[in-house]
Amino acid sequence: MIDVRPRPSPLLLERARLLAGLPEAAGYVVVLSAPYGYGKSVLAAQWAARLEGSGWRVLWAAPAGRDLVSALGRTVGFPDKTPWTFLLEELWRLPTLLVLEDLTGEEHLEPLLRGLGGLLLLASRKPLACAGLLELQAKGAVLRFGAAELAFTREEARALIGDATWAEEVWRQSQGWPLPLHLAALTGKLPEPRALLGGVRESVHAGAWEELLFLSALPLLPYAASGEATAYLAEMGFVQALGAGYRLHPLMAKVLSKVHPQGVREAVAAHAPRLPPLVRGAALEHAGLLAELAALFDDLDEGLVREDPAAVLRWDARLPHPRTPLRAQQVGRALCLVGRAEEGIALLTEAAEAPAASPEARLVAYGQLVWQLAASDPERAREVAARAEPLLAQADPECAGRFLSNAHRTPFRAGAWAAAEAVLRRALRFYPPASPYRAITESNLAVVRWHRLGDLEGVLRGRAAALKSNLVHRPGNVPGDALQLGELKLLCGAREAALEHFREARRTLHADPQWGLLADAQRAALEGELGAFAGLAEWARPWPQTRERIVALWARALREHGDRAGAQALLADETGFWSRLERALNALGAGDRAGALAALPPEPDETAQREPRLYYQAARYRITRKPADLAKLLHLTLVRERVLPGLVPLAELPKSRPELAATYPLREVLASGWKAAIALRLSDLPPLKLHTLGGVEVWRFDEPLPLTPKLKTVLALFALRWSRERVAETLWPDLPLERAKNNLYVSCSLLRKLLEPWGVPTYLGDGGLLRTDADLWRLEQAFAAGDAEAVLALYRGPFAPEVDLPAVDEVRRGLHDKVVETLFRAARGAGPLAEDLLKRALALEPLHEHALQELLKRLLRRGRRVEALRRYHEFAKRLAEETGLEPLPETQEIVKLT
Incomplete structure (x- = not known):
């Protein structure tokens, strides 16, 4: 042998x-x-x-x-x-x-x-x-x-290598591939490239090897660009399937690029057309294919620039001059996005006025030029728009619509809302019905209506629709959509939702630094990350207005952390709107209402954007507390009090108007002690969660509450839906009923203080528990429905094991028996769940021999002979110890048959 x-x-x-x-x-x-x-x-x-x-x-x-x-x-x-x-x-x-x-x-x-x-x-x-x-x-x-x-898990890699830090690094690079992990454990370093690749090449067919070479040049291969060879490599384990696409193991990618550079170049040249532009550019750059990289710029789509302007500039620096008009347009836009506006405007002008360029190319460049000039030189922006007007009839309708969508920015920046709306509606008339740009323009139209009318619902819908569309068609616009959605939700007091949008914008910082910087500043202010602001403010120096907003957010964060002196010092040399507004609120925090009123900036008029008007009016009300100022604030949006949580602290609302607390966070209202406001919010409260199976526990807002033994007993009896008289008699059987009821009243008062510290009856009424989700009640429903799977999940242990009362003992035993019988009966036809049901039934009733018989048969059918024998012997031993009996002959026969 x-x-x-x-x-x-x-x-x-x-x-x-x-x-x-x-x-x-x-x-x-x-x-x-x-x-x-x-x-x-x-x-x-x-x-x-x-x-x-x-x-x-x-x-x-x-x-x-x-x-x-x-x-x-x-x-x-x-x-x-x-x-x-x-x-x-x-x-x-x-x-x-x-x-x-x-x-x-x-x-x-x-x-x-x-x-x-x-x-x-x-x-x-x-x-x-x-x-x-x-x-x-x-x-x-x-x-x-x-x-x-x-593949090795992280824990297995640590067990193999010993050094946790080195194990984590090797695991990260190898993604659990055992061979390099073992070699690293033996040598203390990652293996030599050629030694690692020898067996790999023999493991795959020629097409898969070429795909490996191609993937080594990519950060990620989107699923839409994958093929049969990619799926084969994923099935083989060389390629990881991530949320957005396939990725070659980092160690393998590094080794392939080092050992087979020419093969990588040839594979990229052959397969790059499969890729979306940004990924294609990264692959071509990695492979050094400059002619193909230059061809990427011959596209009117702005998506490449919006997704990664820094990459566009990096690629441009590697390419020869002179630039084509299309390349000049894309590089000019990228320069503007990274804060080099003067250089960018010069290149955009060159591209827009290039006589050899197509009407579409010129119109795209003109649109970007107008967008850039609208803030810095509106007069010139209007002149540029007028020069572009004749091209609208010559260019593709979608391109004309894109230009007008950009051109609306000039009246928008001037607060000419009706004019901006007219330009956007004109743009919509140009777009084909299925144009992906339509959603962006409709979103911009919703933004204009927000600033003109205060239509918050409309702008939230519009921005959400644009975000959904841009995730597919225009990823470079996603950070702007996410930032604005975050700011709008912050107005409504939806801090967690706003935070998630700010994080989303920050994750794609390269797309537009200003969006990313503002999003990160908003996030830092909400999370109290004071150390982040200095770097953000410094980074924002190329954009003074953005920097001023960041400094104001920094001051707000300092004020909210009790450092009013630090906030005042930070704002000393700042003169912008947001800084002056923050200076006023800082004075208010110090108790200086007169100083706060004097520090307010001039009131924004109707040409201002809606957010400054709201924040100004909110600050003014907080300082004056005048009903007229509150009324004016409420009239600034169509949703009225819905924006109050993001603008006015709950404690500063007039106590005569509890209805204004309707949109504040529920916990904040409960903690305020404002009973009239709390009473109006009772329907918003989540149910009390009461567990009595396996132990008496209670949760309010998913937080466990401390219970004394007496309160556990009272809750367990209320869970049985017994009347107060029966509960009192059960707890104090030797006392007259009236004295027992009085004792129960005292216990209920203590329980109410625990469950309802806000002082408004919520979970405990005269008839027992209210607004409560009890596991015992759900178990009873599962019994009634014959739902054994739910019974298995719900029955964590005996009913109220801490409670030592004869009446409860009887309930406890009855529930136990009913659970065991339900599980055993259901196991006979439960398929894959049967073993779990039988094991649970035996855990509850170890000497249930019929359940053991069923379990043994199923284990043996699955080849689990060792486990079956172990369970049989454990049962036989326990049966002998507790009863002096042997297993039934039919039970013994099941084991003998093996």
Whole structure:
């Protein structure tokens, strides 16, 4: 017999996580399909060692180009071409694990699979599929482990390497690939590239190898750009499937680029057209394909610039001059986005007035030029728009609509809301019905209506629709949408929702630095991250208005943290609107109302944007507390009091108007002690959560409340829906009823203080519990519905085990018996859930012999013989100790049959 099985080594980590799921009885096939270096042989050897310890024989074969019959014959010492009948008889005459490794997928496995009489492990670098495997799989007799399962977890990497920091670094680069992990554990460094690639190239076909070379140049391959070779590599385990696409393991990408640079260039040249522009540019840059990189600029779409202006500038620096008009337009826009506006405007002007450029190219450049000039030089912006007007009739209608959408910025910046709306409506008339730019323009129209009318609902809908569209069509616009949605939701007091939008904008900072900087400043202010502001303010110096807003947010954060002196010093040299507004609120915080009123900036008029008007009026009301100022604030939006939570602290609302607290955070209202406002919000309260199964616990707002033994008892009895009289009699059976009821009244007062500290009856009424979600009640519903799965999940233990009362003992026992019977009855037809139901029934009633019989049968059918025998012997021992009896003959017969 030829033994090619690997020997155990103390240097190899035992794969306990995987070994725990392998079968212990004959009739099962384990399939390991993963690339070179994923530890297939190691796992097989460790499983073999375990089985040998239980008396199994292990046979190991690697066909290595020979036909399967010859390979198996040599393994058992038979001549080549031995008939299958004799081979199978010899293979399975003893309890045997047969390991076949290095399979190619071309072997004729059917006779072996159909005559399976032991355990079989098949190991291959390729996925294995044949009729025999599919038949066994349908019977539940095949266990498959791929690269995802065989890869090391972080914990396993730490156990292998020892040094947690080094293990984390190696795991991050290898993504759990066992081979480099083991080599790093042995040598203390990552393996040499050529040594690592040798087996990889042999593991994949030519098309997959080319795809590997291509992927090594990409940060991420979007799913839409993937192909059959990508899916094959993912199935093999070389490629990770992430949320947005496929990524080659970082270590593999680094090694391929180093060892095969020419192959990478050729693969990128062949496959780059599959990629979206930004990813294509990154691949072409990585491969050094400059001519192809230059061709990226010959596109009118602004998406590339909006997604990553820094990348556009980096690519431009690598390309020869002179620039084409289209390249000048894209580079000019990128320069404006990174704060180099003067250079950008010059290039945009050059592109817009290039006589050789198409009307569409010129119109795009004019639109970007108008957008940029609207803030810094509105007069010139109007002149540029007039020069572009003749091109509208010559250019593609969608391009004309895009120009007008940009051109609305000039009247918008001037507060000429009606004129801005007219320009946007004109743009919509140009767009084809299915144009992706329509959603952006409609969103801008909603923004104009917000500033003109205070239509908050409309602008929230418009911005949300634009964000959804831009995620697909215009990713570069996403940060702006996210920032504005965050600011609008902050007005409504929705801090968590606003924070998530600010984080979303910050994640794509490169798209427009101003959006990212403002979003990060808003986030830092909400989270109290004072250390972030200095860097943000410095970074924002190219944009004075953005910087002034960041400084004001910084001062607000200081004030809210009690550092009014620091806020005042920070604002000393600032003269902008937001800084002056913050200076006034800082004075108000110091108790100087007169100084605060004097520090206010001039009131913004109707040409101002809606947010400054709201924040100004809110500050003025907070200083004066005049009803007229509050009324004016409420009239600034169509949603009236909905914006109050983001503008006026709850404590500063007039106590005569509790209805104004309707949109403030519920917990804030409850904590305020304002009973009239609380009473109006009772319908908003979440139910009290009461657990009595396995222990008495209560949660309010998902927070556990401390309970004394007496309060636990009272809650448990109320959970039974007993009347107050019955509860009182149960708790104090020796007292007259009136005295018992008085004692219960005292206990209920203590309970009410715990459950309802705000002083308004909420969860405890004269008839018992109100607005309560009790696990006991849900268990009763599950009984009524015959829902055994719900019973299994709900019954965590006996009812109110802390409560020692005869009446409760009776309830407890009745529930216990009903649960056991429900689980056992349901297990007979529960399919995959049956084992869980039976195990739970036995955990509750260890001597339930009929449940044991059912469980033993199911375990044995799944090949879990060792577990079945263990459970039988544990049952028999307990039965003898507690009753002096033996298991029933039919129970013994089940085990004997194995």
